[in-house]
Amino acid sequence: MRFGSTRQRAALAAALPVVLAACVYYPITKVYFFADDFIDLASIRNDGFLRFVTRPFGGHNYLTRNLVFYGSAHLFGMHAEPYFWTVLLTHLLNVWLLFRVLRTVTSSLVLASFGATLWGTSPVLVGTLGWYSVYGQVLAATVLLGVLDRVAVCARSGAAPSARTIATWYVLLLLGSACFGVGIGVAVAFPAVLFLLVPAAWRRRGARLAVLTLPVATVAFYLGCRRLHALLEPLSFDEIIAGGITLERLLAAPRALPALLAVSVNASLRSFFFSPTASNPVAFQATIALFGVGVGILLWQGDAATRRTALAMVALCLCVYAVVAVGRQIFGPPWQLAVQPRYHYVGSLPIVILACLVLAEVGRLDPHGAVPRIPLLLAALALGAYGWARSDFRVDEHDVSRQYLAGVLRGISSEVAARPAGTTVLLDNGKPSAALLGPVLVGAQRLFAGRAAAFLLAHEGDELDGRRVRFVERDAAVTDWYLRWPDTPLARLLVTPSTAAQER
Numbered sequence: 001m002r003f004g005s006t007r008q009r010a011a012l013a014a015a016l017p018v019v020l021a022a023c024v025y026y027p028i029t030k031v032y033f034f035a036d037d038f039i040d041l042a043s044i045r046n047d048g049f050l051r052f053v054t055r056p057f058g059g060h061n062y063l064t065r066n067l068v069f070y071g072s073a074h075l076f077g078m079h080a081e082p083y084f085w086t087v088l089l090t091h092l093l094n095v096w097l098l099f100r101v102l103r104t105v106t107s108s109l110v111l112a113s114f115g116a117t118l119w120g121t122s123p124v125l126v127g128t129l130g131w132y133s134v135y136g137q138v139l140a141a142t143v144l145l146g147v148l149d150r151v152a153v154c155a156r157s158g159a160a161p162s163a164r165t166i167a168t169w170y171v172l173l174l175l176g177s178a179c180f181g182v183g184i185g186v187a188v189a190f191p192a193v194l195f196l197l198v199p200a201a202w203r204r205r206g207a208r209l210a211v212l213t214l215p216v217a218t219v220a221f222y223l224g225c226r227r228l229h230a231l232l233e234p235l236s237f238d239e240i241i242a243g244g245i246t247l248e249r250l251l252a253a254p255r256a257l258p259a260l261l262a263v264s265v266n267a268s269l270r271s272f273f274f275s276p277t278a279s280n281p282v283a284f285q286a287t288i289a290l291f292g293v294g295v296g297i298l299l300w301q302g303d304a305a306t307r308r309t310a311l312a313m314v315a316l317c318l319c320v321y322a323v324v325a326v327g328r329q330i331f332g333p334p335w336q337l338a339v340q341p342r343y344h345y346v347g348s349l350p351i352v353i354l355a356c357l358v359l360a361e362v363g364r365l366d367p368h369g370a371v372p373r374i375p376l377l378l379a380a381l382a383l384g385a386y387g388w389a390r391s392d393f394r395v396d397e398h399d400v401s402r403q404y405l406a407g408v409l410r411g412i413s414s415e416v417a418a419r420p421a422g423t424t425v426l427l428d429n430g431k432p433s434a435a436l437l438g439p440v441l442v443g444a445q446r447l448f449a450g451r452a453a454a455f456l457l458a459h460e461g462d463e464l465d466g467r468r469v470r471f472v473e474r475d476a477a478v479t480d481w482y483l484r485w486p487d488t489p490l491a492r493l494l495v496t497p498s499t500a501a502q503e504r
Contacts, residue, residue: 013109014099014116020381021095021120024388027395028088028129032080032402035438036133040066042453044073046482046490054229059242059327061222063178065136078457083132090138091129095120097145102353104152105309106360110373114380115356119348121384123393124267124274127341130395136180137345143176144186144346151197155305160200166207169194170214177218178225181327182320182346187218189319196312233484236446245326253325259334260321260343265291267341268348269355272387276339291351294358302361310357313350320347404435408454413464421466427451429471429494445478452493462492470495 033041036057043052053066076082095116102112119125128134147169154161161169173190176183191211195202202208226243229235235243266274266287273283298310324343337343363373412427419425429450434442436454441447452471455464462469473479473494482490 010103010109013103013113014096016113017095017099017116017120018092020117022088022092024121024123025088025091025125025129025395027397028126029081029084030397031084031130031132031395032398033078033083034131034133034398034401035436035441037131038401038405038436038453038457039441039444039447040069040133041073041078041457042448042490044070045456046453046488047485048488051229051232054225054232056226056229056235056239056243059239060136060181061178061184061225062136062180063225064175065139065179068135068139069132080132083135087129087132087135087138090135090142091120091125094138094141094145097142097149098349098352100149101145101152102356104149104156105353106356108360108363108373110377111356111360111363114359114377115352117381117384118271118355119268119352121388122268122271122348123391124341124344124348126393126395127343128345131342134180134342134345137182137342140176140179140183140186141346141349143172143179143183144349147172147190148193151194154201155197155309158198158200160198160204160207163206163210166201166210170210170217173214174218174221177221180346181323182343184218184222185320185323186316186346188215188323189316190214192315193312196308196315199308242327249326249329252329253322256325256329256334256337257318257321259338260324260347261317262288263335263338264317264321264344264347264351267344268351271384272391272393275392291355291358295354298354298358298361302357306357306361310354313354313357317347317350317354320350400435404433405454405457408451409458412451412455412469416464416467416469419467424468424470425464426470426472426495429473445475446481449473449478449482449490449494452490455493456489462489469493472497 040052043055047055049070053070054063055066056062072083072086098119099112099116102115103109106112106115128137150161150165150169169190173183173187177187191214194211195208201211226235262284263276266284267276269287269291270283295310295314299307302310324337324347328337328343415427416425429452431450432442432445432448432453437444437448450471450473452473455469455471471493474497476496479494479496482488482494485491
């Protein structure tokens with residue numbers, strides 16, 4: 001059954017995954033800041049443009065992501081809702097871009113709509129979408145999908161991209177590598193992706209040489225950004241370890257790849273029917289086996305263009321997860337790493353594309369359309385809706401962080417109000433709390449200087465209700481760090497116990 005014009009059908013097919021993804025992920029607009037978010041917000045208030053924007057964190061080169069965060073902080077302040085509206089809208093853009101890519105590589109509106117819905121509504125994406133500090137990965141996906149959309153169009157036409165187009169892709173992918181660590185994997189994989197999808201690009205010597213330099217330029221850009229920041233302030237010991245890519249780590253990374261890929265395949269394809277905490281071993285292994293058989297059939301039976309597209313997606317997937325494995329395998333065993341949802345936003349994209357290519361190949365066994373496509377799509381959507389309704393999927397709004405920060409600020413206001421007007425109020429600075437920074441960063445006093453940092457998030461200056469406020473910090477390493485930049489807000493807010501004694 002057909003209805004409407006071709007353009008109307010295409011618009012409806014594109015709108016469906018966007019609407020469904022919006023329905024599933026609308027709750028992220030109610031999420032509050034958490035952990036790294038507070039560290040970044042305090043740094044923006046205290047450290048200024050250059051020190052914040054160039055700062056790497058957790059081994060990531062964050063130059064592009066930090067520029068976006070800096071702009072958002074100046075536009076939205078401490079109002080979390082517009083930050084997460086930005087995340088949601090970017091995700092919906094990515095869903096639409098994925099639809100376009102799938103429509104081009106499968107030549108099917110139904111498969112494009114199905115694949116974009118499968119990915120865009122996947123519960124595994126909540127680890128990225130529900131935490132603003134990981135927004136860089138959403139941006140990295142936008143760069144990947146935007147470039148991949150244009151590459152797929154070139155592949156379909158057989159025309160080699162122009163020098164200007166390749167230069168644009170080159171710059172975009174470098175910027176994407178500075179959004180989140182997985183962007184490095186995307187840039188490293190791009191020569192293989194381009195030359196597999198568009199063989200004509202390989203035959204152009206200038207294009208070939210330029211694109212082949214991208215992996216080297218990406219690594220050089222990563223190291224250069226870290227070196228630039230080290231000129232502004234010393235890298236912490238933890239950051240040196242996180243960003244130190246040694247031969248030992250490179251050799252150990254392959255041990256983490258199987259778990260990452262296995263979880264990604266299951267999370268991407270089983271959607272709301274997969275839970276890493278209550279996994280069904282039979283379904284888990286069966287999904288991997290079916291996916292592997294499907295890709296094998298694709299490489300065996302597919303035409304030359306289909307095989308090249310499949311190989312390009314395999315290369316992209318392996319490079320993305322190799323970067324995750326290299327960067328994160330020092331923090332825990334492979335399974336513990338693999339079940340972290342925030343590592344699968346970009347890596348799940350080539351898996352979904354591969355799955356849709358497999359379905360397209362299966363569909364060619366029915367060239368006359370004896371099996372109705374639209375009813376199959378509706379049945380798949382109904383099954384997905386059932387899985388969503390019965391699942392324990394929830395978006396953590398981080399109300400604990402919101403309430404804790406509000407309580408800290410009320411406590412400061414109460415203590416200050418109890419002192420005479422016009423005086424200097426000395427308050428104990430205290431330690432960061434897991435309620436704000438989570439269990440991993442709770443000891444990072446140098447990154448988030450206790451109650452002084454919380455005060456800085458809510459107040460422009462160092463006065464409150466006509467009283468000057470100072471926070472007594474007993475850890476000399478913390479005060480020494482901030483006093484390196486005496487003109488910054490935290491350098492003025494923090495005092496040592498000896499200075500406090502003199503002021504009394």
